[in-house]
Amino acid sequence: MASLTDLSSRRVLVLAADLFEDMELLYPVARLQEEGVTVTVAGLDEQPVHGKKGYGPLPVDTTVDTMKESDFDALVIPGGFAPDKLRRSETVLDLVRAFDSAGKPIAFICHAGWVPISAKILKGRRATSVGAIRDDMENAGVDWVDEAAVVDGNLISARTPADLGPWMKALIAALA
Numbered sequence: 397m398a399s400l401t402d403l404s405s406r407r408v409l410v411l412a413a414d415l416f417e418d419m420e421l422l423y424p425v426a427r428l429q430e431e432g433v434t435v436t437v438a439g440l441d442e443q444p445v446h447g448k449k450g451y452g453p454l455p456v457d458t459t460v461d462t463m464k465e466s467d468f469d470a471l472v473i474p475g476g477f478a479p480d481k482l483r484r485s486e487t488v489l490d491l492v493r494a495f496d497s498a499g500k501p502i503a504f505i506c507h508a509g510w511v512p513i514s515a516k517i518l519k520g521r522r523a524t525s526v527g528a529i530r531d532d533m534e535n536a537g538v539d540w541v542d543e544a545a546v547v548d549g550n551l552i553s554a555r556t557p558a559d560l561g562p563w564m565k566a567l568i569a570a571l572a
Contacts, residue, residue: 404432417476418447465494475506
């Protein structure tokens with residue numbers, strides 16, 4: 397089914413690091429590109445990244461230290477073990493805070509909740525994640541709910557790869 401909205405002017409930044417959950421990075425990139433969105437995959441360095449289930453090497457388009465929130469309409473943070481690497485980068489955390497301050501969509505899934513936790517933007521907000529980090533989310537002040545896709549203002553969260561469809565529908569709606 398064709399999209400009723402032209403998203404060809406939209407730009408989305410996707411954060412990537414080694415051991416990303418394969419489908420949580422690959423599906424959003426493909427799905428957004430299908431909608432005509434320009435997608436930029438940014439890594440912590442210039443090295444290609446590898447999925448935790450074996451996908452890769454996946455070349456990155458650029459590095460996070462060259463990225464500015466003002467150049468994008470939304471941010472996507474895939475899950476897997478990559479978020480544990482991403483949240484250790486002050487540059488990544490500054491980017492997340494900048495997207496949040498600007499009210500731009502921040503879509504995160506599974507373990508990716510660790511990144512906005514470390515950016516300290518989740519207190520008092522409603523979100524979901526994989527059950528394994530529910531305690532982390534709640535300890536950060538999140539009103540955690542067990543739903544496929546949760547939208548709270550500019551935050552768009554999902555639990556696991558099983559929720560990729562509703563998660564991407566929510567992001568595409570936010571971009572429209």
